[in-house]
Amino acid sequence: MSYRELATRPVLAWCAVTVTSRLPVAMAPLALVFLVRERPGGYTLGAVLAAAYVLGEILAAPVLGMRLNAERARPQLVAGLAVGAAGFAGLGLAPGAHPVVLAVLALLAGAGPAAVPGGQRALLTSLVPERAVTQAMSMESMLTFGIWAAAPALTTGLALGVAPAVPLLLQGSLMGIAVAGLWLLPAGWAAGAQEKGASMRRALLRAWPVYVLGAAGLTLLALAELILPALLEQRGIGIGWAGPLLAGFSIGSAVGAFVYGLRGRWPGPLAVQSLVLVLAVAAGVALVAVLPWTAAIAVALVAAGLLQAPASLTRNLALREALPPGALAAGYSVMYAAVGAGYAASGTLAGGLLKAVAPSTAILCGVVLTVLLAVAGAVGERRLGGRTPEAATTEDRTEVAPAGSGG
Numbered sequence: 001m002s003y004r005e006l007a008t009r010p011v012l013a014w015c016a017v018t019v020t021s022r023l024p025v026a027m028a029p030l031a032l033v034f035l036v037r038e039r040p041g042g043y044t045l046g047a048v049l050a051a052a053y054v055l056g057e058i059l060a061a062p063v064l065g066m067r068l069n070a071e072r073a074r075p076q077l078v079a080g081l082a083v084g085a086a087g088f089a090g091l092g093l094a095p096g097a098h099p100v101v102l103a104v105l106a107l108l109a110g111a112g113p114a115a116v117p118g119g120q121r122a123l124l125t126s127l128v129p130e131r132a133v134t135q136a137m138s139m140e141s142m143l144t145f146g147i148w149a150a151a152p153a154l155t156t157g158l159a160l161g162v163a164p165a166v167p168l169l170l171q172g173s174l175m176g177i178a179v180a181g182l183w184l185l186p187a188g189w190a191a192g193a194q195e196k197g198a199s200m201r202r203a204l205l206r207a208w209p210v211y212v213l214g215a216a217g218l219t220l221l222a223l224a225e226l227i228l229p230a231l232l233e234q235r236g237i238g239i240g241w242a243g244p245l246l247a248g249f250s251i252g253s254a255v256g257a258f259v260y261g262l263r264g265r266w267p268g269p270l271a272v273q274s275l276v277l278v279l280a281v282a283a284g285v286a287l288v289a290v291l292p293w294t295a296a297i298a299v300a301l302v303a304a305g306l307l308q309a310p311a312s313l314t315r316n317l318a319l320r321e322a323l324p325p326g327a328l329a330a331g332y333s334v335m336y337a338a339v340g341a342g343y344a345a346s347g348t349l350a351g352g353l354l355k356a357v358a359p360s361t362a363i364l365c366g367v368v369l370t371v372l373l374a375v376a377g378a379v380g381e382r383r384l385g386g387r388t389p390e391a392a393t394t395e396d397r398t399e400v401a402p403a404g405s406g407g
Helices: 009-036 040-065 073-091 100-112 116-126 129-163 166-184 197-206 208-235 239-261 270-290 292-321 324-351 359-385 390-403
Strands: none
Touching: 009 040, 009 073, 009 100, 009 116, 009 129, 009 166, 040 100, 040 116, 040 197, 040 324, 073 100, 073 166, 100 129, 116 129, 116 324, 129 166, 129 239, 129 292, 197 324, 208 239, 208 270, 208 292, 208 324, 208 359, 239 292, 270 292, 270 359, 292 324, 324 359
16 A cells, blocks of 8 residues: 555544644743743753643653553543643643642643553554554654654744743644544544453553653654754764754654654564664664764664654554554553653653763763663563464453453
8 A cells, every 4th residue: 555545534624633743742841941041940840841841741641541542542532632722721821820739730731641642552453454553653653753853943943033921822722723633533443342351451461562662762853852952062072953953863863753654564574673673763763863064963863763763663563463453552652651750750861971981971871771761661561472462452351351450
Protein backbone atom coordinates (compact mmCIF):
# COMPACT_ATOMS: atom_id res chain seq x y z
CA MET A 1 0.00 0.00 0.00
CA SER A 2 1.33 3.48 -0.89
CA TYR A 3 1.13 6.68 1.11
CA ARG A 4 -1.40 8.07 -1.40
CA GLU A 5 -3.93 5.51 -0.27
CA LEU A 6 -3.83 7.01 3.23
CA ALA A 7 -5.39 10.20 1.86
CA THR A 8 -8.91 9.33 2.99
CA ARG A 9 -11.28 11.70 4.75
CA PRO A 10 -11.06 9.92 8.16
CA VAL A 11 -7.23 9.85 8.08
CA LEU A 12 -7.00 13.50 7.02
CA ALA A 13 -9.41 14.45 9.81
CA TRP A 14 -7.23 12.45 12.22
CA CYS A 15 -4.18 14.42 11.03
CA ALA A 16 -5.94 17.73 11.70
CA VAL A 17 -6.95 16.68 15.21
CA THR A 18 -3.44 15.39 15.88
CA VAL A 19 -1.80 18.67 14.87
CA THR A 20 -4.12 20.73 17.08
CA SER A 21 -3.68 18.40 20.06
CA ARG A 22 0.08 17.74 19.84
CA LEU A 23 1.38 21.18 18.86
CA PRO A 24 0.48 22.52 22.34
CA VAL A 25 2.41 19.62 23.89
CA ALA A 26 5.46 20.35 21.77
CA MET A 27 5.31 24.06 22.64
CA ALA A 28 4.79 23.55 26.38
CA PRO A 29 8.28 23.40 27.99
CA LEU A 30 9.69 26.39 26.13
CA ALA A 31 6.44 28.35 26.50
CA LEU A 32 6.54 27.86 30.28
CA VAL A 33 10.11 29.17 30.43
CA PHE A 34 9.21 32.28 28.42
CA LEU A 35 6.08 32.84 30.52
CA VAL A 36 8.03 33.54 33.73
CA ARG A 37 11.55 34.37 32.59
CA GLU A 38 11.20 38.09 33.46
CA ARG A 39 10.20 37.34 37.06
CA PRO A 40 12.89 37.10 39.76
CA GLY A 41 14.54 33.70 39.40
CA GLY A 42 12.50 33.32 36.21
CA TYR A 43 14.60 30.69 34.47
CA THR A 44 14.65 28.48 37.56
CA LEU A 45 10.89 28.85 37.97
CA GLY A 46 10.42 28.08 34.29
CA ALA A 47 12.41 24.87 34.66
CA VAL A 48 10.27 23.90 37.67
CA LEU A 49 7.06 24.54 35.73
CA ALA A 50 8.34 22.50 32.79
CA ALA A 51 9.24 19.68 35.19
CA ALA A 52 5.73 19.83 36.71
CA TYR A 53 4.25 19.60 33.23
CA VAL A 54 6.35 16.56 32.29
CA LEU A 55 5.65 14.94 35.66
CA GLY A 56 1.93 15.28 35.00
CA GLU A 57 2.36 13.51 31.67
CA ILE A 58 4.46 10.69 33.10
CA LEU A 59 2.18 9.99 36.05
CA ALA A 60 -1.15 10.31 34.24
CA ALA A 61 -0.44 8.55 30.94
CA PRO A 62 -0.44 4.93 32.20
CA VAL A 63 -3.29 5.51 34.67
CA LEU A 64 -5.60 7.18 32.15
CA GLY A 65 -4.50 4.90 29.32
CA MET A 66 -5.59 1.81 31.26
CA ARG A 67 -9.03 3.37 31.74
CA LEU A 68 -9.70 4.10 28.06
CA ASN A 69 -12.76 2.28 26.76
CA ALA A 70 -11.77 1.30 23.23
CA GLU A 71 -15.22 1.33 21.66
CA ARG A 72 -16.37 4.52 23.45
CA ALA A 73 -13.13 6.42 23.89
CA ARG A 74 -14.35 9.82 22.67
CA PRO A 75 -15.77 11.10 26.01
CA GLN A 76 -12.51 10.27 27.79
CA LEU A 77 -10.39 11.88 25.07
CA VAL A 78 -12.63 14.97 25.12
CA ALA A 79 -12.32 15.24 28.90
CA GLY A 80 -8.54 14.93 28.76
CA LEU A 81 -8.16 17.59 26.08
CA ALA A 82 -10.58 19.88 27.90
CA VAL A 83 -8.51 19.66 31.10
CA GLY A 84 -5.35 20.37 29.10
CA ALA A 85 -6.99 23.35 27.39
CA ALA A 86 -8.11 24.73 30.76
CA GLY A 87 -4.61 24.30 32.21
CA PHE A 88 -2.92 26.11 29.33
CA ALA A 89 -5.55 28.89 29.28
CA GLY A 90 -5.19 29.36 33.04
CA LEU A 91 -1.43 29.75 32.70
CA GLY A 92 -1.85 32.28 29.89
CA LEU A 93 -4.50 34.29 31.72
CA ALA A 94 -2.70 34.39 35.09
CA PRO A 95 1.05 34.60 34.35
CA GLY A 96 1.64 36.57 37.55
CA ALA A 97 -0.02 34.03 39.84
CA HIS A 98 1.78 32.42 42.76
CA PRO A 99 4.34 29.82 41.64
CA VAL A 100 2.38 27.04 43.35
CA VAL A 101 -0.73 27.95 41.36
CA LEU A 102 1.27 27.98 38.14
CA ALA A 103 2.81 24.60 38.99
CA VAL A 104 -0.64 23.08 39.61
CA LEU A 105 -1.92 24.46 36.30
CA ALA A 106 1.17 23.11 34.51
CA LEU A 107 0.64 19.70 36.15
CA LEU A 108 -3.00 19.65 34.97
CA ALA A 109 -2.02 20.77 31.47
CA GLY A 110 0.35 17.81 31.25
CA ALA A 111 -1.81 15.22 33.00
CA GLY A 112 -5.19 15.88 31.39
CA PRO A 113 -4.38 14.91 27.79
CA ALA A 114 -1.62 12.40 28.66
CA ALA A 115 -3.58 9.41 27.33
CA VAL A 116 -4.67 11.18 24.14
CA PRO A 117 -1.59 10.26 22.01
CA GLY A 118 -2.05 6.58 22.84
CA GLY A 119 -5.74 6.73 22.06
CA GLN A 120 -5.09 8.60 18.82
CA ARG A 121 -2.55 5.99 17.68
CA ALA A 122 -4.96 3.16 18.37
CA LEU A 123 -7.67 5.06 16.51
CA LEU A 124 -5.38 5.70 13.53
CA THR A 125 -4.50 2.03 13.11
CA SER A 126 -8.23 1.22 13.17
CA LEU A 127 -8.86 3.60 10.25
CA VAL A 128 -6.58 1.74 7.83
CA PRO A 129 -6.32 -1.91 6.73
CA GLU A 130 -3.78 -4.08 8.53
CA ARG A 131 -1.40 -4.07 5.56
CA ALA A 132 -1.16 -0.25 5.82
CA VAL A 133 -0.37 0.00 9.54
CA THR A 134 3.37 0.55 8.96
CA GLN A 135 2.68 3.36 6.48
CA ALA A 136 0.11 4.93 8.82
CA MET A 137 2.51 4.91 11.76
CA SER A 138 5.28 6.26 9.54
CA MET A 139 2.96 9.09 8.54
CA GLU A 140 2.24 9.76 12.21
CA SER A 141 5.96 9.91 12.94
CA MET A 142 6.56 12.36 10.08
CA LEU A 143 3.72 14.54 11.35
CA THR A 144 5.06 14.42 14.90
CA PHE A 145 8.61 15.37 13.95
CA GLY A 146 7.25 18.18 11.79
CA ILE A 147 5.27 19.50 14.76
CA TRP A 148 8.30 19.29 17.07
CA ALA A 149 10.46 21.06 14.48
CA ALA A 150 8.00 23.96 14.12
CA ALA A 151 7.07 24.36 17.80
CA PRO A 152 10.24 26.11 19.10
CA ALA A 153 10.21 28.75 16.38
CA LEU A 154 6.47 29.39 16.81
CA THR A 155 6.79 29.63 20.60
CA THR A 156 9.81 31.92 20.50
CA GLY A 157 8.29 34.20 17.86
CA LEU A 158 5.03 34.67 19.74
CA ALA A 159 6.62 35.03 23.19
CA LEU A 160 9.22 37.59 22.10
CA GLY A 161 7.31 39.25 19.28
CA VAL A 162 3.87 39.57 20.89
CA ALA A 163 3.71 38.67 24.61
CA PRO A 164 4.97 35.83 26.84
CA ALA A 165 1.42 34.66 27.61
CA VAL A 166 0.33 34.38 23.96
CA PRO A 167 1.84 30.90 23.31
CA LEU A 168 -0.06 29.49 26.31
CA LEU A 169 -3.32 31.06 25.15
CA LEU A 170 -2.76 29.64 21.67
CA GLN A 171 -2.08 26.20 23.18
CA GLY A 172 -5.34 26.32 25.10
CA SER A 173 -7.23 27.37 21.97
CA LEU A 174 -5.68 24.62 19.87
CA MET A 175 -6.66 21.95 22.38
CA GLY A 176 -10.19 23.37 22.39
CA ILE A 177 -10.27 23.02 18.59
CA ALA A 178 -9.04 19.43 18.95
CA VAL A 179 -11.98 18.70 21.24
CA ALA A 180 -14.38 19.83 18.50
CA GLY A 181 -12.41 17.89 15.90
CA LEU A 182 -12.92 14.59 17.72
CA TRP A 183 -16.52 14.56 16.44
CA LEU A 184 -15.13 14.20 12.91
CA LEU A 185 -13.65 10.85 13.94
CA PRO A 186 -15.20 7.55 15.05
CA ALA A 187 -16.21 7.35 18.70
CA GLY A 188 -13.70 4.54 19.28
CA TRP A 189 -12.16 1.49 17.73
CA ALA A 190 -12.92 -2.22 17.74
CA ALA A 191 -10.54 -4.01 20.08
CA GLY A 192 -12.11 -7.43 20.54
CA ALA A 193 -12.25 -8.63 24.13
CA GLN A 194 -11.38 -5.66 26.35
CA GLU A 195 -8.54 -6.39 28.77
CA LYS A 196 -9.40 -5.49 32.35
CA GLY A 197 -7.99 -5.61 35.83
CA ALA A 198 -5.23 -8.09 36.49
CA SER A 199 -5.25 -9.29 32.87
CA MET A 200 -4.55 -5.74 31.62
CA ARG A 201 -1.77 -5.19 34.15
CA ARG A 202 -0.11 -8.50 33.29
CA ALA A 203 -0.27 -7.75 29.56
CA LEU A 204 1.29 -4.31 30.06
CA LEU A 205 3.98 -5.51 32.47
CA ARG A 206 4.96 -8.30 30.12
CA ALA A 207 5.89 -5.72 27.48
CA TRP A 208 8.44 -3.97 29.75
CA PRO A 209 11.41 -4.57 27.39
CA VAL A 210 9.72 -2.49 24.68
CA TYR A 211 9.24 0.38 27.15
CA VAL A 212 12.90 0.17 28.19
CA LEU A 213 13.98 0.44 24.55
CA GLY A 214 11.64 3.41 24.20
CA ALA A 215 13.24 5.13 27.16
CA ALA A 216 16.68 4.38 25.71
CA GLY A 217 15.76 6.07 22.43
CA LEU A 218 14.57 9.26 24.11
CA THR A 219 17.68 9.56 26.27
CA LEU A 220 19.54 10.15 23.02
CA LEU A 221 17.12 12.86 21.95
CA ALA A 222 17.53 14.58 25.31
CA LEU A 223 21.32 14.47 24.97
CA ALA A 224 21.16 15.98 21.49
CA GLU A 225 18.80 18.78 22.50
CA LEU A 226 19.93 19.73 25.97
CA ILE A 227 23.73 19.50 25.79
CA LEU A 228 24.29 20.68 22.22
CA PRO A 229 24.51 24.42 23.08
CA ALA A 230 27.12 23.74 25.77
CA LEU A 231 29.03 21.45 23.39
CA LEU A 232 29.13 24.14 20.71
CA GLU A 233 30.57 26.59 23.22
CA GLN A 234 33.18 23.99 24.19
CA ARG A 235 34.13 23.62 20.52
CA GLY A 236 34.30 27.41 19.99
CA ILE A 237 31.32 27.26 17.61
CA GLY A 238 28.65 29.97 17.70
CA ILE A 239 25.73 28.92 19.89
CA GLY A 240 23.37 30.21 17.21
CA TRP A 241 24.13 27.03 15.26
CA ALA A 242 22.16 24.99 17.82
CA GLY A 243 18.80 25.78 16.21
CA PRO A 244 19.75 24.85 12.63
CA LEU A 245 21.59 21.72 13.79
CA LEU A 246 18.58 20.48 15.77
CA ALA A 247 16.30 21.35 12.85
CA GLY A 248 18.53 19.11 10.72
CA PHE A 249 18.03 16.31 13.23
CA SER A 250 14.21 16.73 13.04
CA ILE A 251 14.20 16.91 9.24
CA GLY A 252 16.37 13.80 9.11
CA SER A 253 13.88 12.04 11.38
CA ALA A 254 10.94 12.96 9.15
CA VAL A 255 12.82 11.64 6.10
CA GLY A 256 13.72 8.46 7.99
CA ALA A 257 10.07 7.87 8.90
CA PHE A 258 9.04 8.34 5.25
CA VAL A 259 11.67 5.92 3.96
CA TYR A 260 10.82 3.28 6.58
CA GLY A 261 7.17 3.42 5.58
CA LEU A 262 7.91 2.86 1.88
CA ARG A 263 8.18 -0.85 2.67
CA GLY A 264 5.52 -2.74 4.53
CA ARG A 265 8.12 -4.96 6.19
CA TRP A 266 11.89 -4.72 6.61
CA PRO A 267 14.24 -7.71 7.05
CA GLY A 268 14.64 -9.17 10.52
CA PRO A 269 12.45 -9.29 13.64
CA LEU A 270 11.24 -5.96 14.96
CA ALA A 271 13.17 -6.47 18.21
CA VAL A 272 16.44 -6.81 16.29
CA GLN A 273 15.62 -3.85 14.05
CA SER A 274 14.90 -1.68 17.08
CA LEU A 275 18.10 -2.66 18.90
CA VAL A 276 20.29 -2.10 15.83
CA LEU A 277 18.69 1.27 15.11
CA VAL A 278 18.97 2.52 18.71
CA LEU A 279 22.64 1.52 18.84
CA ALA A 280 23.24 3.23 15.47
CA VAL A 281 21.63 6.43 16.75
CA ALA A 282 23.80 6.15 19.87
CA ALA A 283 26.87 5.93 17.63
CA GLY A 284 25.76 9.06 15.79
CA VAL A 285 25.28 11.00 19.02
CA ALA A 286 28.69 9.79 20.25
CA LEU A 287 30.24 11.16 17.06
CA VAL A 288 28.61 14.53 17.79
CA ALA A 289 30.49 14.53 21.11
CA VAL A 290 33.92 13.97 19.55
CA LEU A 291 33.82 15.69 16.15
CA PRO A 292 35.33 19.20 16.19
CA TRP A 293 33.81 20.72 13.04
CA THR A 294 30.35 22.25 12.57
CA ALA A 295 29.76 20.49 9.25
CA ALA A 296 30.75 17.12 10.70
CA ILE A 297 28.44 17.61 13.68
CA ALA A 298 25.63 18.51 11.28
CA VAL A 299 26.18 15.34 9.23
CA ALA A 300 26.25 13.18 12.37
CA LEU A 301 23.03 14.74 13.68
CA VAL A 302 21.19 14.33 10.38
CA ALA A 303 22.34 10.70 10.16
CA ALA A 304 21.20 10.09 13.75
CA GLY A 305 17.86 11.70 12.93
CA LEU A 306 17.40 9.50 9.87
CA LEU A 307 17.59 6.45 12.14
CA GLN A 308 15.77 7.90 15.17
CA ALA A 309 12.31 7.79 13.61
CA PRO A 310 12.60 4.18 12.34
CA ALA A 311 13.86 3.18 15.79
CA SER A 312 10.71 4.68 17.32
CA LEU A 313 8.49 3.07 14.70
CA THR A 314 9.90 -0.40 15.26
CA ARG A 315 9.25 -0.07 19.00
CA ASN A 316 5.61 0.88 18.41
CA LEU A 317 5.16 -1.93 15.90
CA ALA A 318 6.77 -4.36 18.35
CA LEU A 319 4.31 -3.20 21.00
CA ARG A 320 1.43 -4.06 18.64
CA GLU A 321 2.83 -7.59 18.36
CA ALA A 322 3.40 -7.94 22.10
CA LEU A 323 -0.02 -6.81 23.33
CA PRO A 324 -3.55 -8.07 22.72
CA PRO A 325 -5.74 -5.57 20.80
CA GLY A 326 -7.71 -4.62 23.90
CA ALA A 327 -4.56 -3.39 25.66
CA LEU A 328 -3.00 -1.41 22.81
CA ALA A 329 -4.20 2.08 23.78
CA ALA A 330 -3.01 1.51 27.34
CA GLY A 331 0.29 0.15 26.02
CA TYR A 332 0.86 3.21 23.86
CA SER A 333 0.13 5.40 26.88
CA VAL A 334 2.63 3.50 29.02
CA MET A 335 5.17 3.89 26.21
CA TYR A 336 4.45 7.63 26.20
CA ALA A 337 5.20 7.75 29.92
CA ALA A 338 8.33 5.61 29.52
CA VAL A 339 9.88 7.77 26.81
CA GLY A 340 9.01 10.89 28.81
CA ALA A 341 10.73 9.38 31.83
CA GLY A 342 13.76 8.52 29.69
CA TYR A 343 13.96 12.07 28.42
CA ALA A 344 13.63 13.52 31.91
CA ALA A 345 16.16 11.10 33.42
CA SER A 346 18.70 11.83 30.71
CA GLY A 347 18.19 15.58 31.06
CA THR A 348 18.66 15.37 34.81
CA LEU A 349 21.79 13.24 34.44
CA ALA A 350 23.20 15.59 31.82
CA GLY A 351 22.53 18.64 33.96
CA GLY A 352 24.31 17.07 36.92
CA LEU A 353 27.27 15.91 34.85
CA LEU A 354 27.77 19.34 33.27
CA LYS A 355 28.70 20.67 36.72
CA ALA A 356 31.61 18.24 36.92
CA VAL A 357 32.70 17.29 33.39
CA ALA A 358 32.95 18.77 29.90
CA PRO A 359 29.84 18.68 27.66
CA SER A 360 31.44 16.11 25.36
CA THR A 361 32.07 13.79 28.32
CA ALA A 362 28.49 14.29 29.54
CA ILE A 363 27.17 13.22 26.14
CA LEU A 364 29.36 10.11 26.12
CA CYS A 365 28.16 9.17 29.62
CA GLY A 366 24.59 9.50 28.40
CA VAL A 367 25.38 7.31 25.40
CA VAL A 368 26.72 4.63 27.75
CA LEU A 369 23.45 4.80 29.73
CA THR A 370 21.49 4.43 26.49
CA VAL A 371 23.48 1.37 25.44
CA LEU A 372 22.93 -0.27 28.83
CA LEU A 373 19.18 0.37 28.61
CA ALA A 374 19.04 -0.90 25.03
CA VAL A 375 20.88 -4.12 25.90
CA ALA A 376 18.63 -4.70 28.93
CA GLY A 377 15.56 -4.18 26.77
CA ALA A 378 16.87 -6.47 24.05
CA VAL A 379 17.61 -9.28 26.51
CA GLY A 380 14.12 -8.98 27.95
CA GLU A 381 12.54 -8.79 24.50
CA ARG A 382 14.09 -12.11 23.51
CA ARG A 383 11.98 -13.69 26.23
CA LEU A 384 8.95 -11.62 25.25
CA GLY A 385 9.17 -12.66 21.60
CA GLY A 386 8.49 -16.30 22.37
CA ARG A 387 4.87 -15.73 23.39
CA THR A 388 2.04 -14.46 21.21
CA PRO A 389 -0.50 -12.00 22.55
CA GLU A 390 -3.26 -14.58 22.09
CA ALA A 391 -1.43 -17.19 24.14
CA ALA A 392 -0.55 -14.68 26.80
CA THR A 393 -4.14 -13.51 27.06
CA THR A 394 -5.39 -17.08 27.39
CA GLU A 395 -2.84 -17.73 30.14
CA ASP A 396 -3.89 -14.57 32.01
CA ARG A 397 -7.54 -15.59 31.92
CA THR A 398 -6.63 -19.06 33.18
CA GLU A 399 -4.66 -17.52 36.04
CA VAL A 400 -7.35 -15.00 36.96
CA ALA A 401 -10.44 -17.20 36.69
CA PRO A 402 -9.99 -19.32 39.86
CA ALA A 403 -9.91 -16.18 42.00
CA GLY A 404 -13.49 -15.48 41.03
CA SER A 405 -12.70 -11.88 40.14
CA GLY A 406 -14.78 -11.94 36.99
CA GLY A 407 -12.24 -9.65 35.29
